[in-house]
Amino acid sequence: MTCSNKNLNKYIDGDLEPAAEKKLLSHLKVCPTCANTLKSMEKMIGVLRNIPDYDRSPPQSLRRRVLGETAKTRDGAALLKLGLTLATFMIIVGFFFLFTGDKKASEILEYSAAKLQDIYGETEEISSYYEDELFTAIVMMIDY
Amino acid sequence: MSESAPETFSSPRGSKRIELKFSENQIIERAIDRDEEAMGYIYEEYSPLVWSLALRYTGNQSLAEDASAAVFIRLFKNLHKFRGESAFKTWLYRLSINTIINYGRREKKFRAGELFENHLGEGDKTEEIEARDLVQRLLKKLPRRDEKLIIMREMEGMTYQEIANISNLKLSTVKTRIFRARLKLRKLYEEEV
Ligand SMILES: [Zn+2]
Numbered sequence: 505m506t507c508s509n510k511n512l513n514k515y516i517d518g519d520l521e522p523a524a525e526k527k528l529l530s531h532l533k534v535c536p537t538c539a540n541t542l543k544s545m546e547k548m549i550g551v552l553r554n555i556p557d558y559d560r561s562p563p564q565s566l567r568r569r570v571l572g573e574t575a576k577t578r579d580g581a582a583l584l585k586l587g588l589t590l591a592t593f594m595i596i597v598g599f600f601f602l603f604t605g606d607k608k609a610s611e612i613l614e615y616s617a618a619k620l621q622d623i624y625g626e627t628e629e630i631s632s633y634y635e636d637e638l639f640t641a642i643v644m645m646i647d648y
Numbered sequence: 649m650s651e652s653a654p655e656t657f658s659s660p661r662g663s664k665r666i667e668l669k670f671s672e673n674q675i676i677e678r679a680i681d682r683d684e685e686a687m688g689y690i691y692e693e694y695s696p697l698v699w700s701l702a703l704r705y706t707g708n709q710s711l712a713e714d715a716s717a718a719v720f721i722r723l724f725k726n727l728h729k730f731r732g733e734s735a736f737k738t739w740l741y742r743l744s745i746n747t748i749i750n751y752g753r754r755e756k757k758f759r760a761g762e763l764f765e766n767h768l769g770e771g772d773k774t775e776e777i778e779a780r781d782l783v784q785r786l787l788k789k790l791p792r793r794d795e796k797l798i799i800m801r802e803m804e805g806m807t808y809q810e811i812a813n814i815s816n817l818k819l820s821t822v823k824t825r826i827f828r829a830r831l832k833l834r835k836l837y838e839e840e841v
Contacts, residue, residue, distance in 0.1 A: 510827070513830060544834045547779070548783055548833050551776075560703065571684070571691060
């Protein structure tokens, strides 16, 4: 029998016919080249085949991370829109309050500010620049 | 997407199936619309498969978590690209193995033997761990395509037919490529030892 990597490969897969396998095994006894090839291949492949099934369920942190992060991406755009709408509304109410000193308007304003803060707490998409600018404006308005 | 029996492959560490109120089709549609419940279903159903692959491939808990998270984030982002030409599980598996292997290649420092360590008896620990790290290192020297095939065949224990389905390759092509990849790996090993 001549040397054949193809047969070695089939042997590794357990795909050799019994007769061919017998031949290969006797060839391996007299051919150090093939014996070495098989040895290295089995060593490498054996490592991969023996990696244990660690039998662990995915950690809770992964779930939080995956569903949390994806939800955030989803909400990013919508939250930004909502935030801007709310901010516009506040500016209008703010001006109304400014001119009339109406107590109800001041309550609405405070409530909106709290909501806006919640929204910003949930999204990282809005740059801190705008966040700072907006809050400064709101704080100034409320102080006034 | 096929309503027929899903293509099976021996990802042996499959999840226990959960009861679904909707068909997989409907769930995917809803998940494309970012329905949280639907996304949760998909996560519950497939996270054991993704996690197991990532954990065994990286051999490292925190890296496996990063890689799995990357898979799911990519999955939800690309869900609309699923055309149903293959079973969803096959499509997801393809995405997972690509993402996880890319992840492994980018991470220079990880030790694949780390987790392996705890699963070995005393005795031959060092040798086995070194062998595991060596294999991981050599795999990265193979073309990405070859590494993927070797992982599916040897680590995942898939049949050639299953690999052909996942890779969109002919059975004969898969066989030849794996044969060549094994020889390349053996050559790299002999250069190293
Ligand atoms: Zn020979």
